[in-house]
Amino acid sequence: QIQLVESGGGLVQAGGSLTLSCAASPSFNIFSAMGWYRQAPGEQRDMVATITTNGRRNYVDSVKGRFTISRDNAKNTVYLQMDSLKAEDTGVYFCKGERPFDMPHWGKGSLVTVSS
Numbered sequence: 001q002i003q004l005v006e007s008g009g010g011l012v013q014a015g016g017s018l019t020l021s022c023a024a025s026p027s028f029n030i031f032s033a034m035g036w037y038r039q040a041p042g043e044q045r046d047m048v049a050t051i052t053t054n055g056r057r058n059y060v061d062s063v064k065g066r067f068t069i070s071r072d073n074a075k076n077t078v079y080l081q082m083d084s085l086k087a088e089d090t091g092v093y094f095c096k097g098e099r100p101f102d103m104p105h106w107g108k109g110s111l112v113t114v115s116s
Contacts, residue, residue, distance in 0.1 A: 002030070002105050004095045009110030012085055020080040020110055022095030028076045029053070031097035031105075036069060036080045039109075040091040048093070049080060062088070087116040 008020040020036065028034060035050035049069040050058045057069055068081040078095065095107040 002026070002097070004097055004105055004107035006093065006095050006107045006110035009093060009112045011113045011115065014085060014087055014114055014116045016085050016114075017081070017083045018085065018112060019082070020093055020095075020112070022078045022080075022107060024076045024078070024095075024097060026076075028071065028078060028097065029073075031099045033098045034071070034078045035096045035098075036078075037094045037096055038089070038091040038112075039094065040088075043091070045094065051078065082112070085112075085114045087114050090114045 003025045005023045006020060008018060010018060012018050033050055033052045036048045037045045038048045039045040048060055048063055049067055051069045051071055059067060066084045071078045090113050092109040092111050094109045097105040
């Protein structure tokens with residue numbers, strides 16, 4: 001069974017940092033791309049950052065220079081390092097895995113709250 005489990009969310013002051021983790025089972029190598037998406041209260045779920053199997057990264061403009069997506073092959077884990085956090089970064093962060101000929105797989109989400 002394919003599972004994505006996020007962790008690392010919490011409450012942080014503006015200007016602070018958090019690191020989110022997404023553990024994939026049985027392995028994230030089954031996905032052609034993985035990413036982090038954010039859903040703010042009352043808003044749609046939007047892409048924050050993605051990474052492909054060959055390491056290509058993509059970020060939404062609002063987080064460029066502040067967030068870094070990375071992967072640890074040995075741990076089957078994708079990370080989102082978030083620095084210089086702003087109040088507008090608040091939301092539930094979801095991990096997503098994509099692979100050909102299959103529906104996307106989602107984790108249950110991890111809440112990040114940035115206080116100003």
